[in-house]
Amino acid sequence: MQNQEFEMLAEHILNRVPLNVDELNFMLSQFKLTRVKKRQFIVQPGFTANYRNFICAGAFRSYVVIDSGEDHTIQFAIEDWWITDYNSYFNAEQATMFVLALEDSTILQLSRENEDMLKLANHKYETFFRISAERAQAFHFRQLITNLTQTAEFRYESFLDKYPKIVNRVPQYALASYLGMTTEYLSKLRNKRATK
Amino acid sequence: MQNQEFEMLAEHILNRVPLNVDELNFMLSQFKLTRVKKRQFIVQPGFTANYRNFICAGAFRSYVVIDSGEDHTIQFAIEDWWITDYNSYFNAEQATMFVLALEDSTILQLSRENEDMLKLANHKYETFFRISAERAQAFHFRQLITNLTQTAEFRYESFLDKYPKIVNRVPQYALASYLGMTTEYLSKLRNKRATK
């Protein structure tokens, strides 16, 4: 095991699937450690997202920009989470999203080719990716329920509750667009909360 | 190969992963053919969703009911699609959703135990479930983008466009709640479209 970043990823993997030392090391050897400065893009429309990114330190935001110029946050990700444009990554097609570093960050990148190779090489590696995708699927259903059933105010309250570590690391306009409201309205909600 | 329903599922599976005859037949043998009458529930809050359901004929709708009594459609599913409460199914916990037959339907059900067994038994079976989950993940991201970036009117237009086969098979109030609007408002949108 080489260093702290790979230790983090190792723990993340072993938490999902039991690998012996050799299996683990081979899997880890397919990842590439990358340091990314704040405000740097790791995915951009017009290019293909060729990597799946595991965050060791730092924070990212993925978003789409619509015709009018507004952007809409799709996902936030901090330590121990993954981020990419999955439609682009899985289907090797052009990205429609930006993925932007919100802080100086350290990530471990897995290329599509290496991922495909790992999935073929060993049933257990395949299991890891299957579990990751199933958890994402379950997560998205829960998120969809929240979005459909709650008001803007309650979606903000829920976010505070579920992701207290994220709230203070992301710009407010990005959080507002993630929650499906304007930055002005979120400002009001915050103010209203603070004064009661 | 026993009949038309299993043929459908076979095609669906072979479309995702190459299996030889024995592998395919063993996988198929884990499914149970069930006929469901219109208005029958196959998943209900308070019970655990023990099956993943492949639809051979018919149509289903999953929804949650909130305190005020309104329901919110989470998913529609017709022939060649899957439906269940995935949070309940994957984690063997109580369902929060209803899954209701909108028509007399024929489904092929796979139990959690059989699915777990299949995933362990053969790398290729695992691959099948991994691909299914990844596609669902990609689908949910596209859906999230639509929901965040489009107005109610445009979400309806997009639905018409993408799922013309579904529109006329589901009650309008269910479609309205799927699209995140009231049934009255959807009625107005339809009327407006019809008259221009």
Place this chain on the structure above:
DNA sequence: CTAAAAAGTTGAACCAGATTAACTTTTTTA
């Protein structure tokens, strides 16, 4: 076949959240 229930329609009043605009605070960069 018929009565009752469920689904869909229409219009008026209303409201959660958007828009616009002017301003303050924080962050960035030269």
Place this chain on the structure above:
DNA sequence: TAAAAAAGTTAATCTGGTTCAACTTTTTAG
């Protein structure tokens, strides 16, 4: 470290979509 840019705030006004209520049409069950 200063000035410019970006982010956040506040308030007035506006609107896409909701709510409520009365009605018509369709579906269901006896």
